[in-house]
Amino acid sequence: MRTARFIAEGRLHIGTVHESCLVDEAGRCYPFEAVTWLPPVEPRKIIGVVLNYAEHAQELGMEVPTAPVLFFKPTTALIGHRAPIVYPTGVQSLHYEVELAVVIGKRCRKVARERAFEVVRGYTVANDVTARDFITNYFRPPVKAKGFDTFCPLGPWLVDAGDIDPDNVTLRAYVNGELRQEGHTSRLIYKVADLIAYISEFMTLEPDDVIMTGTPEGISFVKLGDVVRVEVEGIGGLENQIVAE
Numbered sequence: 001m002r003t004a005r006f007i008a009e010g011r012l013h014i015g016t017v018h019e020s021c022l023v024d025e026a027g028r029c030y031p032f033e034a035v036t037w038l039p040p041v042e043p044r045k046i047i048g049v050v051l052n053y054a055e056h057a058q059e060l061g062m063e064v065p066t067a068p069v070l071f072f073k074p075t076t077a078l079i080g081h082r083a084p085i086v087y088p089t090g091v092q093s094l095h096y097e098v099e100l101a102v103v104i105g106k107r108c109r110k111v112a113r114e115r116a117f118e119v120v121r122g123y124t125v126a127n128d129v130t131a132r133d134f135i136t137n138y139f140r141p142p143v144k145a146k147g148f149d150t151f152c153p154l155g156p157w158l159v160d161a162g163d164i165d166p167d168n169v170t171l172r173a174y175v176n177g178e179l180r181q182e183g184h185t186s187r188l189i190y191k192v193a194d195l196i197a198y199i200s201e202f203m204t205l206e207p208d209d210v211i212m213t214g215t216p217e218g219i220s221f222v223k224l225g226d227v228v229r230v231e232v233e234g235i236g237g238l239e240n241q242i243v244a245e
C-alpha cells in the first residue's frame, strides 16, 4: 500500500494512492493535479549517511569510511513532491542526491541487525539537496551544506515495508528529463539493516523518523529553473523545481 499526506480543498488529508488519484479517509477521490503534496511522514529526526556507496566516495576522491558517518538534516528542510527547492543566494554549487529513505515504525533501541526490518514502517524517496560549497571536509558534519530550508524533498508517498526489497532497487535522478544519476542499493556499503543496528545502538529511533541511506555515484549541479526528479524503483518519483530565493 502507498500512503500520502496532502492538502485538498483547504484541509490536510492522509490517503491512499491509487492509479491516478488520492483517496482520503472518507473515501473521496482527488486527482493528483488537484492536491498540494506534503512529505508522507512528519519525522522528529532525519538522519543522513555520507559516502555510503563506494563508487560515490571514489568520484569525490574519498576513502570509504570504516563505520557509517552520520549527520542530521533539520526537519525544517522538509518539503513535499512538487514544492520548490530554494536556491540560496551566493551558493555556487547546488547538488541533488537521490536516496532511498527508510521510515521507522516503532520506538526502538539496540535493534539486532537480524531483526532490523521489524522496526521499519516503510520506504520513500529523498533528495539530499546539498550546497557543495560548504563541504570542505567530508568528516566534518555538513550541517550548513545540507541544512537549508527546502533541502529535504521527501515523497511523494510512503510504500509499506513489505512491498519492496530495499537491498535490491534501482535509484535514478533526472534533471529536466535527462538521466544524470543511476545506482542500485545492492551497492550500499552499509545496508538498511546495518544502519538501523548501528544507529539504534546509541540512539532511540521513534515512529516516523527517517534514515536517508546515501547517494550513489553521478552527482552533479543544478541551476535555477531546473526540474529535478529523483526516483526509486518500486516506490515512485519525487519532482521539485529549483527557484530563486
Ligand code: MG
Pocket (backbone or CB within 6 Å): 048, 049, 050, 097, 099, 128, 214, 215
Ligand atoms: Mg546524501
